Amino acid sequence: MSHSTKRLRYVLKRLLQAVPIVFAIIIVNFFLLHMAEGDAVDVLAGEAGSATPEYMAELRKKFGLDQPLPVQLAVYLKNVLTFDLGYSFRHEMPVLDLVLDRFFPTLLLMVSTIVLAVGVGIILGLLAATGLNTWRDTLISVFALVTYATPLFWVGLMFIVVFALNLGWFPTSGMENIAAFYEGWDRVWDIAHHLVLPTITLSLFYLALYTRLMRASMLEQAGMDYVTTARAKGLTERRIMFVHVLRNALLPVVTMAGVQVGALIGGSVIVESVFAWPGLGMLAFEALFARDLNLLLGIFLLSALLVVGVNLVVDIIYSWLDPRIEVG
Amino acid sequence: MRNFWKLYRRNRSAVAGIIILGMVVLMAATAHLIYPDDPFRLAGASMQPPGEGGFLLGSDSLGRDVAAGIAHGAKTSLLIGLLATIVAVGFGTIMGGLAGYYGGRIDDLLMRTTEMFQTIPSFVFAILLVAIMKPSIESIVIAIAVVSWPAVARLVRGEFLSLKNREFVQACHTLGMGDAQIMLREILPNCLSPIIVIGSLMVATAILIESGLAFLGLGDPNIMSWGFQIGAGRTLLRSAWWVCTFPGVAILVTVLAINLVGEGLNDALNPRLRERQ
Numbered sequence: 133m134s135h136s137t138k139r140l141r142y143v144l145k146r147l148l149q150a151v152p153i154v155f156a157i158i159i160v161n162f163f164l165l166h167m168a169e170g171d172a173v174d175v176l177a178g179e180a181g182s183a184t185p186e187y188m189a190e191l192r193k194k195f196g197l198d199q200p201l202p203v204q205l206a207v208y209l210k211n212v213l214t215f216d217l218g219y220s221f222r223h224e225m226p227v228l229d230l231v232l233d234r235f236f237p238t239l240l241l242m243v244s245t246i247v248l249a250v251g252v253g254i255i256l257g258l259l260a261a262t263g264l265n266t267w268r269d270t271l272i273s274v275f276a277l278v279t280y281a282t283p284l285f286w287v288g289l290m291f292i293v294v295f296a297l298n299l300g301w302f303p304t305s306g307m308e309n310i311a312a313f314y315e316g317w318d319r320v321w322d323i324a325h326h327l328v329l330p331t332i333t334l335s336l337f338y339l340a341l342y343t344r345l346m347r348a349s350m351l352e353q354a355g356m357d358y359v360t361t362a363r364a365k366g367l368t369e370r371r372i373m374f375v376h377v378l379r380n381a382l383l384p385v386v387t388m389a390g391v392q393v394g395a396l397i398g399g400s401v402i403v404e405s406v407f408a409w410p411g412l413g414m415l416a417f418e419a420l421f422a423r424d425l426n427l428l429l430g431i432f433l434l435s436a437l438l439v440v441g442v443n444l445v446v447d448i449i450y451s452w453l454d455p456r457i458e459v460g
Numbered sequence: 461m462r463n464f465w466k467l468y469r470r471n472r473s474a475v476a477g478i479i480i481l482g483m484v485v486l487m488a489a490t491a492h493l494i495y496p497d498d499p500f501r502l503a504g505a506s507m508q509p510p511g512e513g514g515f516l517l518g519s520d521s522l523g524r525d526v527a528a529g530i531a532h533g534a535k536t537s538l539l540i541g542l543l544a545t546i547v548a549v550g551f552g553t554i555m556g557g558l559a560g561y562y563g564g565r566i567d568d569l570l571m572r573t574t575e576m577f578q579t580i581p582s583f584v585f586a587i588l589l590v591a592i593m594k595p596s597i598e599s600i601v602i603a604i605a606v607v608s609w610p611a612v613a614r615l616v617r618g619e620f621l622s623l624k625n626r627e628f629v630q631a632c633h634t635l636g637m638g639d640a641q642i643m644l645r646e647i648l649p650n651c652l653s654p655i656i657v658i659g660s661l662m663v664a665t666a667i668l669i670e671s672g673l674a675f676l677g678l679g680d681p682n683i684m685s686w687g688f689q690i691g692a693g694r695t696l697l698r699s700a701w702w703v704c705t706f707p708g709v710a711i712l713v714t715v716l717a718i719n720l721v722g723e724g725l726n727d728a729l730n731p732r733l734r735e736r737q
Contacts, residue, residue: 156576167592281716283668283687285675286708289694293701391578398583402672406694416584420591420676432588436580443579 139451146447150440155209157436161429162208166201217430222422227430230415235434237307238411240323241404242396244331249338250389254382256339257346262373264351272347276340284399288333288406295329302329305408326409334403338392345388349381356380383450390446394439467728474724480717484710488534495528499684507700518702520693526703529689530710536685537714540597541667544604548666549659551605552612553648559613560620561643570617574610582607586669590678597680600673604666615658619651653729660722664715671711686711 199207211218217227260272296304307326308314314322353359354377362372397413404413412431419427469475502522510518510526517527559570586603593599623629624647632642673679674687686707693703 152572153576153579156572157580160576160580164588164592277719278712278716281664281668281712281719283671283675283690283708283711283715285672285687286690286704286711289690289697289704290708293697293705297698394579394581395583397581401584401587402675405676416587417676420587420678423591425592428588428591432581432584435584439579439581 142451143448146444150444153440154437157433157440158209158212159205161212161433162205165208165425165429212433217433218426220419220424220427220430222419222424222427227427230427231412231430231434234410234412234415236411237409238397238400238404238413240327241330241334241400241409241411242393244327245334245338245396245400246389248331249335250342250385252335253339253342254346254385256343257350257385258378260343260347261350261354269347272343276343279336279340282336284333284337285402285406287336288329288403291329291333292406302326307410330403330407330409333406334396334399337399338396341392342385342388346381346385349384350377353377353381387446387450390443390450393442394435397435397439464728468724471724471727473720474727477717477720477724480713481721484534484714484717485538487531488538491528491531491535495525495531497528499528499532500524507696509700510702510706517706518700520689520700520703521696526689526706529684530686530707532684533686533689533707534710534714536680536683537667537670537711540600540604540670540685541663541718543597543601544608544666544670545659545662547601547605548608548662549612549655552609553616553655555609556613556616556618557620557643557648560617561624561639561647563621567617570613574614577607577610583669583672586673587676587678590673595673595678595680597683600670600678600680603673604669607669608662608666612655612658612662615654616651619654620647623647623650657722657726657729660718660725664718664722667711667715667718 215228217231219225220227220230223230256272256276260269263269292304295301303309303326308319308322309326354373359372359377362376363369367376400411401413401416403409404411405417408414412435416428416431419425419431502524504515504519504525507521508515508519512518515525515527517525517530519525555570559567586607589603589606590599593602620643629642629646632646637646670679670685671687671690674685675691677691679685679688679691689707690704693700693707696703
């Protein structure tokens with residue numbers, strides 16, 4: 133079998149492995165929806181102010197809520213698989229439209245956060261590992277320890293106090309200055325300006341994680357045989373560190389970046405609600421306040437599916453980066 | 461025990477961690493003595509900066525004492541952190557132990573379940589659970605435990621898996637000991653150290669999750685907590701920075717101290733790691 137068909141088979145295998153997880157997530161979602169007190173009809177009746185029992189029974193029939201549970205589950209599965217995530221009665225819009233509307237800002241925030249956290253984390257971990265047990269290592273380790281223990285929402289608020297309110301360097305909230313009607317590059321610049329504080333806040337926690345991981349990974353690689361070989365060949369320490377060790381040490385950090393996406397979504401709920409960043413997290417916060425469970429569950433489902441997708445992509449990238457990975 | 465303390469003491473930051481944690485526990489235990497009144501009560505003029513109007517750390521827009529809130533909030537954070545961890549560690553140990561010992565179907569089921577839990581965004585899941593069950597101490601503890609137990613289960617499963625074929629366990633089988641007895645009296649004591657370490661670190665995570673939930677308005681409405689204080693104070697950021705700042709410092713210091721203790725326990729209980737360093 134040629135290498136490329138092998139790789140294709142690997143990708144297909146990983147895709148198939150993701151299927152049961154996706155189903156499990158949808159089923160969990162369905163039961164959560166059922167655990168919630170009252171169904172959509174109760175909500176509708178409550179909104180309307182008054183409703184006769186006959187009318188409510190009719191509504192239940194219309195929505196299929198009088199069917200036995202397995203039938204309802206089947207209907208729900210069918211709906212989700214056809215991208216129908218239900219209806220948000222607060223926004224009077226299908227959940228899918230609402231969620232897609234808010235998807236881009238969250239994606240922007242997450243991508244910039246991952247780039248910042250992984251990039252700076254790798255540099256800090258490298259600096260700590262190359263200066264092992266010096267003041268540099270200690271300082272970076274203390275920094276990682278403290279950021280690891282800091283609640284994200286609090287850091288965000290403190291950043292607002294210092295950099296937005298007192299120093300006035302950055303805007304306090306939002307994604308862009310809508311009143312200014314910027315276009316083209318001005319608008320890009322405006323959004324980037326708004327993006328700085330939320331990105332730094334959200335990346336802090338992961339920064340600590342990647343720094344520690346990179347440091348540990350560098351130290352582990354430094355003890356490998358190939359490093360001894362390189363040293364015996366007479367290569368400079370600098371070359372060994374930056375060319376040989378660094379490359380191999382990067383791999384676990386890349387995998388971790390994929391695993392952490394789920395946690396990143398949780399963090400973005402907090403950071404977006406602190407900075408009023410108009411993404412999925414902010415939408416979840418609003419849904420929470422309006423007790424809009426349909427919407428909340430839709431966001432949860434979409435974010436879980438997003439994690440499955442990202443993990444898949446990371447696995448595939450990983451198999452490209454490291455040919456030693458079993459693809460057969 | 462003395463031997464343990466000798467090992468623990470070698471890690472100086474872990475000693476600092478336990479001292480700080482001791483002070484937080486003391487603050488929680490004496491909160492009702494120092495501030496006997498309800499922390500939700502109006503204690504004086506509103507929006508007083510720290511040190512003025514009889515407020516050590518200032519007051520908020522309703523004249524509530526920030527310092528009293530922090531003292532009473534310590535109880536909430538520690539209680540929820542500890543309870544959630546006990547539930548998660550208990551459940552995770554049972555599930556992981558059974559899966560590791562018996563293997564087969566239970567093991568498959570457990571592994572698939574934990575895989576699913578690793579995929580779903582756990583904080584969002586916790587938000588959902590609390591929102592559905594209505595915010596209260598019980599629902600918060602359950603939500604945190606539900607998102608935390610899979611890590612314990614995976615750890616315990618691995619330990620049971622590696623221990624169950626060892627000679628001393630086989631010897632117990634030949635002696636005719638029952639499965640339950642072997643699991644509880646022979647295998648479990650041998651994997652207590654990693655369970656204690658993961659449990660101690662989990663308390664810190666649980667406190668962070670609890671404060672995040674309370675910040676989003678999902679705290680128990682009848683109980684003062686640090687996250688609630690920060691959430692309530694965020695609208696005053698411009699005029700009264702202290703309302704948000706000090707409860708956050710309390711969270712940071714407590715979580716940091718617990719993490720240091722956890723690392724100290726890890727160093728002291730895990731001799732292999734110690735040699736490597």
